[in-house]
Amino acid sequence: MLVFPNAKLNLGLYITGQRPDGFRNLESVFVPLPWCDALEVLPAAENQLTLSGIPIPGELATNLCWRAYELLKADFGLPPVQMHLHKVVPIGAGLGGGSGDAAFALRALSELLNLQLNTAQLQQYARRLGSDCAFFIENKPVFAHEKGDVFEPIALSLTGVACKVVYPGLHISTAEAYARVVPRAPRHDLRRSLAQPPETWRETVSNDFEDALTPHYPVLAEVKEALYAAGATYASLSGSGSAVYGLFPGLAQPPHLAFPAEYQVWDGQL
């Protein structure tokens, strides 16, 4: 079975409080971003995970695809599988690339091995692999709260909106990014703000990681300014960065922008 785990963007992100479990509560709107890895899962005589594309730090056994397999194996005694992951989505980018791989691996294993897991069960397994993972089970726009893994539906369609995502070659660890933010009350209700025209979002939709990270990584502000200068209606850091995106509603494709060769840029429609 061949699947294409996509990334996500955060439209607004407020870090609202410290939790007793050491994590933070947050409020954010997640939308799928069709920048994809490729993951193949096949029945096999022996377990095997192979990788290609962007190198992934860490041992194979810590790869989120493999951890997804081990999680299900503990409950269902799975037969051996062979997995191949071709990594395309930048890592440490705030795009949830690893989380998407984990969720798509859970879904693919459930289907391939006929585990008959429903959405709620798959989300429960996904939560155990990371805060962002559960979003990718349904993979549709949601208002997320608590650890970012409890969802409310949101009537927001950005389908067809032109988008540019710029990864300035900077791996920002999620834990490091959270450690730099002091939680505070949300400035706006994102559900209301995002119901207004995108032209208003610049004033009302913000990401708390930006204020905390920009003094340490000025390139984040430079990329955002370049996107606004090129006509973006809205631009922001995604998640804990370092990817910055711009939305260009009304255009078929975002305008061309010249960035240094080490940056990775995705142009397309949401």
Ligand SMILES: C[C@](O)(CO)[C@H](O)COP(=O)(O)OP(=O)(O)OC[C@H]1O[C@@H](n2ccc(N)nc2=O)[C@H](O)[C@@H]1O
């Ligand atoms: C920044 C976001 O991408 C926004 O969507 C996510 O909150 C990050 O989710 P993630 O990468 O799946 O993160 P996890 O693997 O669950 O956690 C990594 C680290 O981030 C911090 N963390 C994460 C989520 C959260 N709600 N509070 C936290 O404090 C913790 O230090 C944790 O050890």
Ligand SMILES: Nc1ncnc2c1ncn2[C@@H]1O[C@H](COP(=O)(O)OP(=O)(O)OP(=O)(O)O)[C@@H](O)[C@H]1O
């Ligand atoms: N399939 C995978 N893809 C990417 N990273 C993985 C994967 N499996 C395990 N990891 C580990 O997760 C770390 C990346 O996590 P990190 O949270 O920083 O970034 P991310 O998954 O790209 O997205 P986000 O920043 O949005 O959470 C990597 O350094 C790597 O050790």
